[in-house]
Amino acid sequence: xxxxxxxxxxxxxxxxxxxxxxxxxxxxxxxxxxxxxxxxxxxxxxxxxxxxxxxxxxxxxxxxxxxxxxxxxxxxxxxxxxxxxxxxxxxxxxxxxxxxxxxxxxxxxxxxxxxxxxxxxxxxxxxxxxxxxxxxxxxxxxxxxxxxxxxxxxxxxxxxxxxxxxxxxxxxxxxxxxxxxxxxxxxxxxxxxxxxxxxxxxxxxxxxxxxxxxx
Numbered sequence: 585x586x587x588x589x590x591x592x593x594x595x596x597x598x599x600x601x602x603x604x605x606x607x608x609x610x611x612x613x614x615x616x617x618x619x620x621x622x623x624x625x626x627x628x629x630x631x632x633x634x635x636x637x638x639x640x641x642x643x644x645x646x647x648x649x650x651x652x653x654x655x656x657x658x659x660x661x662x663x664x665x666x667x668x669x670x671x672x673x674x675x676x677x678x679x680x681x682x683x684x685x686x687x688x689x690x691x692x693x694x695x696x697x698x699x700x701x702x703x704x705x706x707x708x709x710x711x712x713x714x715x716x717x718x719x720x721x722x723x724x725x726x727x728x729x730x731x732x733x734x735x736x737x738x739x740x741x742x743x744x745x746x747x748x749x750x751x752x753x754x755x756x757x758x759x760x761x762x763x764x765x766x767x768x769x770x771x772x773x774x775x776x777x778x779x780x781x782x783x784x785x786x787x788x789x790x791x792x793x794x795x796x797x798x799x
Contacts, residue, residue, distance in 0.1 A: 587676040594629035608633070609635050609688070609689070610622070611696030612692070614643055615644065616647070617639075625691065628789070635673075637670065648695060650665075667703065674688065674703075687712050690711060691792075692717065697718060698720060698721070700716050700719070701762075702725050708731070712795070713739065713795045731765070735765075735767065739769045742774060743755025747778045
């Protein structure tokens with residue numbers, strides 16, 4: 585199996601050939617790239633295989649996982665295709681690398697958070713944890729996608745109260761939606777805009793490591 589996705593891999597400096605490792609799949613925001621997100625997860629490569637995945641679509645000055653037709657409205661065809669490509673990439677990574685199938689994490693900012701939460705719904709309990717920073721769940725995903733059970737899924741959802749790109753309320757709605765499906769949700773609000781503060785980063789890094797220790 586080959587992958588059509590471009591990605592950056594970070595992993596422990598010494599890999600034990602007799603072990604499998606937890607994995608984090610990292611997704612960037614619109615117009616960004618796979619390099620941009622790596623500083624947010626620096627240090628986790630001591631324990632995880634980290635796959636920072638470039639969006640397949642050109643979106644100067646960077647890339648995107650899907651295009652949009654309006655405020656909060658992805659182009660459905662592009663969105664569906666992007667989700668399929670990311671799902672295929674997770675399958676590819678699971679086949680090629682020594683990663684633990686029971687400890688997959690997704691982490692994304694903005695557009696990356698949107699696709700991360702969508703993948704959480706379509707893959708369900710196959711995913712152990714999701715960090716969704718300043719994102720939302722498209723309406724057609726909630727209404728029309730086939731949603732898998734998520735009662736074993738844990739999420740850290742955060743949003744800036746001053747976000748002028750994707751409204752704070754959308755983050756609250758995402759938290760409530762997953763909670764209603766029985767997932768374990770931690771929601772955090774920050775006095776910031778459409779960004780990831782050091783405080784936010786410290787909180788989600790602690791959440792990931794605590795969640796990993798529970799497995």
